[in-house]
Amino acid sequence: MIAPEKEYCFFLVPEEPLRSQLNPIIEKLAADYNAVVFVPHVTAYVCSSNDKEAHHIGDLITRTFAPIELTPECVDCTDHFYKTLFVQFRESQQLRKMSDAVPAECAWPSAYELNSHLSLLYQRIPHEERQRLAVELTPIVPQGPYRLETLWVVEADQAESCDTVRRWRKVYEGKLLA
Numbered sequence: 001m002i003a004p005e006k007e008y009c010f011f012l013v014p015e016e017p018l019r020s021q022l023n024p025i026i027e028k029l030a031a032d033y034n035a036v037v038f039v040p041h042v043t044a045y046v047c048s049s050n051d052k053e054a055h056h057i058g059d060l061i062t063r064t065f066a067p068i069e070l071t072p073e074c075v076d077c078t079d080h081f082y083k084t085l086f087v088q089f090r091e092s093q094q095l096r097k098m099s100d101a102v103p104a105e106c107a108w109p110s111a112y113e114l115n116s117h118l119s120l121l122y123q124r125i126p127h128e129e130r131q132r133l134a135v136e137l138t139p140i141v142p143q144g145p146y147r148l149e150t151l152w153v154v155e156a157d158q159a160e161s162c163d164t165v166r167r168w169r170k171v172y173e174g175k176l177l178a
Contacts, residue, residue: 011041012148035123048108058172077130081160089116
C-alpha cells in the first residue's frame with residue numbers, strides 16, 4: 001500500500017490567556033522578518049494519513065487524554081526552518097504517551113521524534129540574529145506553565161517555506177477531555 005502524500009500534524013494549542021500573550025510575539029517576529037503568522041502550538045506527532053483517519057485519531061486523543069501542562073526551559077534557536085526560534089519545554093511523560101499513541105492508529109506511521117517546543121518564528125535568518133533574538137525574548141515570553149487543552153489536526157505539506165505554512169488546513173479541533 002502506498003502512503004498518501006498528505007502529512008497531518010497533531011498540534012496542541014494553548015488556551016487563553018496564554019494564546020493572547022504568544023500571538024503578538026509571533027506577529028511581531030513575522031512582520032520584522034517577512035515571515036508567516038501561525039497559531040502557537042506544540043506538535044505531538046506528524047504522519048501521512050487522510051482526513052478520515054486523521055479525524056478518527058483526533059477523536060481518540062481528545063477522549064483519552066487530559067489537558068497537558070508543559071514547563072518552559074528556555075528560548076532557543078536552530079537552523080531548521082520549523083525551529084528557527086522557539087520555547088523549549090521540559091520532557092513531559094503525558095505528552096510522550098500522547099505522541100506514542102498516534103502511530104498505533106495510523107496506517108502510515110512516521111519516524112517522528114517528539115521534541116517538546118513551541119515555535120515563535122519560521123524563517124531563515126542568520127545564526128547570530130537567531131541567537132540575539134533568543135536572548136532578547138527570554139524575559140518576554142510567558143514563563144509559565146503552558147496549559148494545552150485543545151488538539152488541532154492540520155494537513156500540512158512538510159516543505160520548508162512560509163507559503164507552505166500559509167496553506168495549512170485544519171481538519172479537526174477538539175478539547176482534551178479525559
